[in-house]
Amino acid sequence: MIEWSPTTIKAFQTTLLTWYDTAGRDLPWRRDQEPYHVWVSEIMLQQTQVQTVIPYYERFMAWFPTVTALAEAPEERLLKAWEGLGYYSRVRNMQRCARQLLADYEGQWPQTAAALTELIGIGPYTAGAIASIAFNEPVPAVDGNAYRVFSRLLEIDADITKPGTRQLFERVISRIMPHDRPGDFNQAIMDLGASYMTARQPDTEHSPVKVFNQAYLDGKELDYPVRTKKPRPQPIDYVAVVTKMGPDWLMTQRGSQGMLANLWTVPLIKLADLDLPTETVPSAELVTAVIAYFKREYQLTLTAEPLAVRPVTHTFTHQKWTIQLLSGQVAPADLAFFAGKSVNEEALSQLPMPKVQTKIWDRYHSAEAK
DNA sequence: AAGTCGTGGGG
DNA sequence: TCCCCAAGACT
Incomplete structure (x- = not known):
């Protein structure tokens, strides 16, 4: 793993955010910073691709426009809204979370990642995403994209399937992200991971951060991220x-x-x-x-x-x-x-x-x- | 710590 | 057909 100087960090921030300002994706949940919108999209996007989520998100917002509507919905209706998305406990936990917000938080979202983690169904990644996007807290949101992007940029060879590796990435990313635009930074990393820095066929030659990509420069891009494979079904x-x-x-x-x-x-x-x-x-x-x-x-x-x-x-x-x-x-x-x-x-x-x-x-x- | 929990897409 | 991968959390 390599280290970046403060100068390099600054240059990376500028390059990334300049690219994001012009090339960032226009997605339904990016129309505002409403925590409810950010939350619903982040839960849906867990282990699920953007293209799949978009129609589900639109329908979910039409059926359950507010936390209160979600809290009061019949479970059968919730599952119908989630039908085909998979990992169905996500939506049942969302309703538990909605009820938790109304019962224990007076309907007000906590505004830090640390506090958001206390909510049902919100883990380290989702807490970081909501806190940075909706509340501008300068915290990382380490998902599969962040693992892939930063493991390649810095040649981090820690096994991303091991618990504990996430904290390593959080420390590294915390030092790199700008404190004035944390939400845009985290989302820019995701857009990068979904476009030029994909898992199988990256297009680093045209990537805006090509010169920061140490693994690419060393011809070892596809060696990252490092992960142990899963057993067969x-x-x-x-x-x-x-x-x-x-x-x-x-x-x-x-x-x-x-x-x-x-x-x-x-x-x-x-x-x-x-x-x-x-x-x-x-x-x-x-x-x-x-x-x-x-x-x-x-x-x-x-x-x-x-x-x-x-x-x-x-x-x-x-x-x-x-x-x-x-x-x-x-x-x-x-x-x-x-x-x-x-x-x-x-x-x-x-x-x-x-x-x-x-x-x-x-x-x-x-x-x-x- | 290692298993559990869905589905769609691509090679 | 099979494997891997995709904005993870819970137990």
Whole structure:
């Protein structure tokens, strides 16, 4: 890692901010410095690209224009606003945070990063982003862009996946950022990281800060940032039972903890939870086992048949699901033992559903069409 | 400290 | 198909 002189730091600040003033992106959440706007955008942007976020942000602001509106919204509406964005605990934590603000802060945002960190769902990065952008506090906002940009500029070879590395970057960036325009500086770093200093195919030759990029000058740009790779997703087998009860669809709500919490799917059963002798299962035996499962777990009498379609596959960060599809039917009955409800098409469209459920519908309809 | 928690895009 | 990556936080 290299060190910059005060002169170099000054030159970098001027070059970066001059570039940002003319080339900075015009984004919906940059129209003002409202902390609510900054906050919503920052939460949405966690692990998510700008292009994906923009339409979600616009709709979210239309549905929940204020902290109070967010605090009072039904959770199903919140999840519907977040449907497809992923990491759904983000939006549930946002509502907890909104209620926390109203209950403990008289509806007023704390104005320092240190205080913002006390709020639910706001970690070190988001606290720095809100404090610098909305309240002009000269604090860094260390996200993936900051890791990538500064590790290359200064050839910092600390592993960014290690807890503790963030503090190193915070110390370095604190010394470099200008105290008069901290929000613009942090956002300029993000714009730089999303344009000339991307992860795979950087265009440093045309970058405004090319001459400050030590890794590039040394021909080692793609060696940064240093990170340890993640394990591959664990495979898990499921059976999806697309079930009609009379004219309605049988839908289950997932539990309040864990993956896809509180979202809705068709009944989804882990193959391991069926009493099956082997891993490779003839479809007839699978149907029998699922019928027994419906009786045992839901007290529902199911009739079912296999669907002649390829299994649905869906990969999450840590799991890869392979889902066999069955078509089923139950007589209108008591759903007291079933964690869900039957819904018509109209009600179905109101339920928040994960991407994997969309894939199940698509595959199911492809079978019906044949 | 290391796992958990989604989805879309690109090579 | 698979891997990696993208404005992280929580446990």
